[in-house]
Amino acid sequence: MTTQSETALPAPSFRAQVRSAVIWRSGTQIFSQLVAWASTFLVIRILSPSDYGLFAMTSVVLVLLSLLNGQGFANAAIQQRDGGPQQLRQLFGLLLAVNLTLALLQVLAAPLVAAYYRQPMVADLLRVQALIYLTNPFLALGTTVLSREMDFRKQAQVNVLSALTGALVALAGALAGLGVWTLVLAPLTSFAVRGFGMAIAARVLVWPSFDFRGTGALAAYGGTVMAGQIFWFAQTQADIVIAGRAFSAQELGYYTTALFLAQIFVTKVVPPLNEVAFSAYAQIQDDRAAVTAGFLKSVRLIMTLAMPFCLGLAAVAEPAVRVMLGEKWLPAAPVVSLLALAMPFMTLHVLFGPAASALGRPGLSTRSAVVGSVLMPACYLAGVQFGPVGIAAAWLVAWPVLTVLSAAWSLPVIGLSTRDLADALLPPVLAGTAMGLGVVLTDRLLPAMPELLRLSLLVAAGAAIYGLWLLRFARGRLDELLATVLKR
Helix, strand or coil: CCCHHHCCCCCHHHHHHHHHHHHHHHHHHHHHHHHHHHHHHHHHHHCCHHHHHHHHHHHHHHHHHHCCCCHHHHHHHHHCCCCCHHHHHHHHHHHHHHHHHHHHHHHHHHHHHHHHHCCCHHHHHHHHHHHHHHHHHHHHHHHHHHHHCCCHHHHHHHHHHHHHHHHHHHHHHHHCCCCCHHHHHHHHHHHHHHHHHHHHHHCCCCCCCCCCCCCHHHHHHHHHHHHHHHHHHHHHHHHHHHHHHHCCHHHHHHHHHHHHHHCHHHHHHHHHHHHHHHHHHHHCCCCHHHHHHHHHHHHHHHHHHHHHHHHHHHHCHHHHHHHHCCHHHHHHHHHHHHHHHHHHHHHHHHHHHHHHHHCCCCHHHHHHHHHHHHHHHHHHHHHHHHHHHHHHHHHHHHHHHHHHHHHHHHHHHHCCCHHHHHHHHHHHHHHHHHHHHHHHHHHHHCCCCCHHHHHHHHHHHHHHHHHHHHHHHCHHHHHHHHHHHHCC
């Protein structure tokens, strides 16, 4: 009997194209992130929690305005596979106009933001960070062309160069004693290299057109996506807005660094896979069965990878913080544990958007974001009185609720039942739970030893438990994962 996941798969040539894209995009992304993480962890050991707290205060503004940077127009251009040179020139013009406006707004708003957080230095940081917007038009234009062509190889090469440049600048800045300015200059340099590199790789250094006639479809689609992103900001950045006012810079630094650790998988591994998925879904959007099968396979594979990372990190948070960040960051450990437990829900949630948007229903992501923009701040306001741990606990309350709602809205559009989704999730959930409990028990049985050795043994034990559970109770899941990675 043929299952839903086995039917209506794209043609072999298209599957090979997608597989190549995934390998290049995710493989080089992993390399780039390893470079970035290595430098980040070294920099964290040098800088203070207060430096990261100040940077977090500025990042809220950057995230908000970046949601308005026109990427929704670029996504619309990817979906419209028949766009010509004039559309690219119009897109470039739109992106330039939007991002120059954003840079000006950030400069003007800088003193107000500094006053809100009661940190005068925040204004100076924001003024310099406004330069980032000048790179966005080139990045979005180049990415649009390469994604439309499913050419993720060139994108990956540029991303590697960008990561290496950013890492070198970060290390140099930290060692030179630049403090929080290190966290400003490194991403600014990295974005510049990535933006101009992507435009050169795509050969789209065109003259912009400010004649926007005929761009109604781009504007409508992009506007819908942008609206959803604004609400997404409210649900994902409200914690920093609320905590930044209530906490000291040091406490905020503990929280944001814990969040960085907990979100590594969902923010660094999942996005490149979603980029490939969106481009693939857009090309097969007229074949709903193929989109359904592709989405279900994505859920199976990504959640099989996400569960051991998230639940494992929750179990080994204390030794992981000691080893990777140092003793001065130890107050962040309980925050890491709580946040890591919430991450599987967030990971699953972000998988719905590309499939629904590619099927012409970006409004579903907007609906979810609207609910989240109310639910998340409400939970953060309740938790902030208990410090960083309270904010982390709010994540564990809010994200399961939002993920369930998002699934209820998205599954009918994608063409899946709740049972289909449950069948895809059950093996990694059970294996991950067994792994987490096994690691906690192992940790209690271990004698006193160096933290690096302790962490290594716990990671090894967790990997063994997870792998053996899948081997015993879900062999097909392991076979599918290996086939996806190894098949050429």
